[in-house]
Amino acid sequence: MEASFYEQVFEIARLVPKGRVTSYGAIAKALGAGGSARMVGYAMSNAGIAQPKVPAHRIVNSSGLLTGKFHFSPPELMQQLLEQEGVKVVNDKIKDFKKVFWNPLEEII
DNA sequence: CAGATGACCGAGC
DNA sequence: GGCTCGGCCATCT
Numbered sequence: 001m002e003a004s005f006y007e008q009v010f011e012i013a014r015l016v017p018k019g020r021v022t023s024y025g026a027i028a029k030a031l032g033a034g035g036s037a038r039m040v041g042y043a044m045s046n047a048g049i050a051q052p053k054v055p056a057h058r059i060v061n062s063s064g065l066l067t068g069k070f071h072f073s074p075p076e077l078m079q080q081l082l083e084q085e086g087v088k089v090v091n092d093k094i095k096d097f098k099k100v101f102w103n104p105l106e107e108i109i
Numbered sequence: 110c111a112g113a114t115g116a117c118c119g120a121g122c
Numbered sequence: 123g124g125c126t127c128g129g130c131c132a133t134c135t
Contacts (some may be wrong), residue, residue, distance in 0.1 A: 068116030
């Protein structure tokens with residue numbers, strides 16, 4: 001389909017470095033849609049069919065919680081991928097979230 | 110075109 | 123620190 005809000009979200013998601021994570025709100029803000037954080041999450045629903053694949057496992061909510069892990073198959077895949085990249089995950093949330101947090105605004109500029 | 114939906118966020122208790 | 127409520131807005135039906 002046409003370059004929609006989804007593509008913008010996917011592009012930011014692909015820019016997230018390995019071993020780092022970002023939040024929906026941060027992406028929304030980077031796109032200039034500060035209040036559209038929900039749209040970012042909604043867009044990620046299409047990440048499963050998006051090509052090339054989107055590292056949706058690097059996207060978490062503002063609390064560092066793996067809110068979208070249930071959208072993976074299997075759900076535990078999200079945590080596995082994160083730990084595989086060196087991100088510690090405890091109780092479905094990122095450990096040292098502030099340290100591994102990646103701000104798209106600082107990359108795009 | 111109108112109503113419902115959603116992987117959220119911030120404020121309040 | 124955790125739960126509840128309202129708002130935000132593109133996409134879907």
